[in-house]
Amino acid sequence: MSTLVSNPRSRPHADTDPATDWAALGACVGKLQDFHSSDTAAKDLCADCPVRLRCLDQALREEGTTPPGYRSDIRGGLTPSERAALSGYQRPAAPTGGRITGDMEQAERLLREGLLSNEKVSDATGVGRHTVSQLRRDLGLPTHADLRGTTPAERLAHRTRPGPDDHLLWTGDEGTVVGGRRVKGVRLAFEVGHGRLPDGTVKRTCDVDNCVAWQHLTDRQLRDALAAPTPPAPAVPAPVEYLYDLWDANWDDGPAGNYEIRRHPITKKTPQRISFTFMGKASYVDRQHIEAHGEAYHRRLRCLLYLAPPELPTHPEPASLQTLRQAMADAHPDRGGTDTACMTAHTAYQEARRRAGV
Numbered sequence: 001m002s003t004l005v006s007n008p009r010s011r012p013h014a015d016t017d018p019a020t021d022w023a024a025l026g027a028c029v030g031k032l033q034d035f036h037s038s039d040t041a042a043k044d045l046c047a048d049c050p051v052r053l054r055c056l057d058q059a060l061r062e063e064g065t066t067p068p069g070y071r072s073d074i075r076g077g078l079t080p081s082e083r084a085a086l087s088g089y090q091r092p093a094a095p096t097g098g099r100i101t102g103d104m105e106q107a108e109r110l111l112r113e114g115l116l117s118n119e120k121v122s123d124a125t126g127v128g129r130h131t132v133s134q135l136r137r138d139l140g141l142p143t144h145a146d147l148r149g150t151t152p153a154e155r156l157a158h159r160t161r162p163g164p165d166d167h168l169l170w171t172g173d174e175g176t177v178v179g180g181r182r183v184k185g186v187r188l189a190f191e192v193g194h195g196r197l198p199d200g201t202v203k204r205t206c207d208v209d210n211c212v213a214w215q216h217l218t219d220r221q222l223r224d225a226l227a228a229p230t231p232p233a234p235a236v237p238a239p240v241e242y243l244y245d246l247w248d249a250n251w252d253d254g255p256a257g258n259y260e261i262r263r264h265p266i267t268k269k270t271p272q273r274i275s276f277t278f279m280g281k282a283s284y285v286d287r288q289h290i291e292a293h294g295e296a297y298h299r300r301l302r303c304l305l306y307l308a309p310p311e312l313p314t315h316p317e318p319a320s321l322q323t324l325r326q327a328m329a330d331a332h333p334d335r336g337g338t339d340t341a342c343m344t345a346h347t348a349y350q351e352a353r354r355r356a357g358v
Helices: 040-047 054-061 080-086 104-113 118-123 128-137 144-149 154-156 185-194 220-227 287-293 319-330 337-358
Strands: 160-162 168-170 175-178 179-183 242-248 259-271 271-276 283-287 295-300 303-304
Touching: 040 054, 040 175, 054 080, 080 154, 104 118, 118 128, 118 160, 144 154, 154 160, 154 175, 154 185, 175 185, 179 185, 242 271, 283 295, 287 295, 319 337
Parallel strands: none
Antiparallel strands: 160 168, 175 179, 242 259, 242 303, 259 271, 271 283, 295 303
């Protein structure tokens, strides 16, 4: 049987190219909560919908001649059973061979929900188990065992279709049955995408109706993590610049002292001065002079300051006692020396003997 809109003249503006975004003109856009509240509310919205025939045509093309059990929701103003009849599907007659007892309509509804086995549907409605089993087959519904064996990923693939950009659109009513439990499409998509059950309500981060792309879904844990304040980055201390000087740790030991390089933090720079601290006290030096020469003598501190760490002076090997004794003899006035030179050489010789413990 041909679909309702197979004749192009049955559609308005049939001679023009149909708009590719016709679904955005539907009366149900932005009113899905009202649409899913009841079949009556859905049909009321469809009654005045400007693209109702386009919607119905799309539904009939997608569903083909499948039984009502594989259809869902109101589409184009018609229920699954009405669309199935329109496509040529005939509802099975009541089983013969005996008087039918129990609530057949209730049995059909429970079978469509897919939560109960044939036995439990029979117990709940009073319809015989053989009749319930035959009704399930006539409606084209999978068995309860088949529903329990369906994986969440398989159910998600069966109930979704690609949308624009990176959206994934849920088709039919908002819930499905997975492993004997009824679950909403957004919760099923979250479970498959994130690999865990959602915590609390699942919400979309996009504004596309029926989108169940897991990247666009959040639960309580994800929302709390996004709302948590970002800890401030650790403060990186500003690099410290220094001035340097050479200090003789053994200043009283003569010219061959034990030199060390000391650092003095720079606290401020101006075009004329470089301020620094020396032994905990504030001081400054002429900036232009020290940057031009690399060093500057500080009169008050009585030291030479450097822009870069200076090289440590080399320490000459101490003279041997024999050498010092010879130098003392050479400096004697009888050999052409002077009294001052002789006394200096004698002092150096005696100091070396003292250090050597002689």
